[in-house]
Amino acid sequence: xxxxxxxxxxxxxxxxxxxxxxxxxxxxxxxxxxxxxxxxxxxxxxxxxxxxxxxxxxxxxxxxxxxxxxxxxxxxxxxxxxxxxxxxxxxxxxxxxxxxxxxxxxxxxxxxxxxxxxxxxxxxxxxxxxxxxxxxxxxxxxxxxxxxxxxxxxxxxxxxxxxxxxxxxxxxxxxxxxxxxxxxxxxxxxxxxxxxxxxxxxxxxxxxxx
Amino acid sequence: xxxxxxxxxxxxxxxxxxxxxxxxxxxxxxxxxxxxxxxxxxxxxxxxxxxxxxxxxxxxxxxxxxxxxxxxxxxxxxxxxxxxxxxxxxxxxxxxxxxxxxxxxxxxxxxxxxxxxxxxxxxxxxxxxxxxxxxxxxxxxxxxxxxxxxxxxxxxxxxxxxxxxxxxxxxxxxxxxxxxxxxxxxxxxxxxxxxxxxxxxxxxxxxxxxxxxxxxxxxxxxxxxxxxxxxxxxxxxxxxxxxxxxxxxxxxxxxxxxxxxxxxxxxxxxxxxxxxxxxxxxxxxxxxxxxxxxxxxxxxxxxxxxxx
Numbered sequence: 001x002x003x004x005x006x007x008x009x010x011x012x013x014x015x016x017x018x019x020x021x022x023x024x025x026x027x028x029x030x031x032x033x034x035x036x037x038x039x040x041x042x043x044x045x046x047x048x049x050x051x052x053x054x055x056x057x058x059x060x061x062x063x064x065x066x067x068x069x070x071x072x073x074x075x076x077x078x079x080x081x082x083x084x085x086x087x088x089x090x091x092x093x094x095x096x097x098x099x100x101x102x103x104x105x106x107x108x109x110x111x112x113x114x115x116x117x118x119x120x121x122x123x124x125x126x127x128x129x130x131x132x133x134x135x136x137x138x139x140x141x142x143x144x145x146x147x148x149x150x151x152x153x154x155x156x157x158x159x160x161x162x163x164x165x166x167x168x169x170x171x172x173x174x175x176x177x178x179x180x181x182x183x184x185x186x187x188x189x190x191x192x193x194x195x196x197x198x199x200x201x202x203x204x205x206x207x208x209x210x
Numbered sequence: 211x212x213x214x215x216x217x218x219x220x221x222x223x224x225x226x227x228x229x230x231x232x233x234x235x236x237x238x239x240x241x242x243x244x245x246x247x248x249x250x251x252x253x254x255x256x257x258x259x260x261x262x263x264x265x266x267x268x269x270x271x272x273x274x275x276x277x278x279x280x281x282x283x284x285x286x287x288x289x290x291x292x293x294x295x296x297x298x299x300x301x302x303x304x305x306x307x308x309x310x311x312x313x314x315x316x317x318x319x320x321x322x323x324x325x326x327x328x329x330x331x332x333x334x335x336x337x338x339x340x341x342x343x344x345x346x347x348x349x350x351x352x353x354x355x356x357x358x359x360x361x362x363x364x365x366x367x368x369x370x371x372x373x374x375x376x377x378x379x380x381x382x383x384x385x386x387x388x389x390x391x392x393x394x395x396x397x398x399x400x401x402x403x404x405x406x407x408x409x410x411x412x413x414x415x416x417x418x419x420x421x422x423x424x425x426x427x428x429x430x431x432x433x434x435x436x437x438x439x440x441x442x443x444x445x446x447x448x449x450x451x452x453x454x455x456x457x458x459x460x461x462x463x464x465x466x467x468x469x470x471x472x473x474x475x476x477x478x479x480x481x482x483x484x485x486x487x488x489x490x491x492x493x494x495x496x497x498x499x500x501x502x503x504x505x506x507x508x509x510x511x512x513x514x515x516x517x518x
Contacts, residue, residue: 023283023286023488025486025487158290161290161294161296161299164296164299167299169299169300169303171299171302171303171306172282172286172289172306173286173289173290174286174287174290174486175290
């Protein structure tokens with residue numbers, strides 16, 4: 001039942017919003033993963049980010065994609081919790097500091113072991129619209145554990161204008177999505193975060209004429 | 211559906227087929243040359259003309275919806291190009307809503323309201339909405355650019371669709387749709403004619419600071435071709451007298467050129483090459499309807515003054 005609802009929601013409702021009301025130009029769509037395990041890393045400005053990333057994937061990949069999202073926000077009431085977990089199929093993440101020392105990413109590890117595709121927003125929060133804030137290093141812990149899983153950096157532009165944090169009304173804007181070449185674990189956390197930073201900055205540059 | 215419109219639409223498809231054949235032959239004769247852009251262009255033309263034909267054939271309602279949707283895409287493209295203020299999020303929502311309202315006036319045939327809604331009511335009310343939000347920094351810039359965009363993408367383009375609700379007059383051999391087809395075809399063909407004559411004979415730059423590829427030869431080539439076509443097609447689609455049809459050709463070719471370079475100036479100001487990426491080979495929607503933003507209101511009032 002939830003699978004059918006998910007299929008209908010993503011393919012009719014979300015596709016309608018993403019393709020007709022917004023309009024998304026994807027540069028280098030073929031670089032997106034078709035099979036798992038893989039990790040898509042993107043900048044985060046809007047609730048639309050995960051929706052757009054899910055719908056630009058091929059149907060086969062769409063079935064196994066899991067956005068990693070904050071537990072305190074998405075599980076705050078039963079309805080949103082059902083919707084987030086069963087329809088969007090998020091992996092809830094505890095952001096509260098107390099639990100950081102435990103393995104906060106254990107659900108992510110399980111998911112990668114099941115050959116799923118993770119969507120990860122290393123900024124941790126949507127933040128100021130259309131600005132990249134500092135990447136948190138949690139993602140490097142996941143990559144360290146799964147050094148062979150490809151990391152695909154994606155830069156999105158315009159969604160923070162369409163539906164910024166704190167706004168309930170969606171305003172149509174064309175959005176651009178730049179998909180980068182995949183890379184893998186670099187050997188240590190510092191160089192991994194540097195690599196991620198450079199790749200994202202390069203993708204942002206690609207769209208700087210906009 | 212008037213017979214003459216069907217004939218003209220068929221004519222369009224014959225022209226497109228010829229264009230596709232030419233591209234195919236060119237690719238075969240000179241495989242070393244790159245015809246990617248040309249072939250993308252022709253393919254996009256196929257899609258645009260098929261959608262446009264369907265919109266024209268199905269019903270008046272569908273045609274008006276089609277132009278409303280065109281305005282929506284154009285405004286969205288425009289707003290995505292220009293810098294907008296974060297504070298104006300809700301103002302932009304109202305701007306989008308004005309498309310629906312403007313095309314409702316068209317649909318209901320309320321000429322007076324159609325004419326003043328955007329230049330007057332929207333012009334007065336959107337700044338009020340901005341003031342209620344209270345962000346004064348960049349106010350004039352935001353109010354000015356938003357209104358310019360609405361006038362260009364919504365007000366101007368809605369004139370094409372208003373032809374559809376004009377009263378019936380004598381000599382309308384192809385119905386009100388005849389005006390629309392006549393205007394849109396001549397505007398688009400003028401672009402193509404200017405492009406081709408410019409590429410073939412172009413030497414003297416006409417407006418190098420804005421559009422370095424535009425030449426006097428291209429401009430006058432377009433004017434001549436468009437006037438001849440305007441004269442030839444007028445009896446099939448419109449009640450225009452021969453002399454009026456030639457003046458219509460002059461208006462459409464000149465205004466089309468101006469619309470084209472005005473949008474070019476806008477893109478140059480923003481540092482862009484194309485307004486978007488919706489139509490492969492053409493760029494964005496605005497790149498395709500730039501000429502129409504000038505030809506539609508001017509041709510509309512020319513016709514209305516003389517025949518209604």
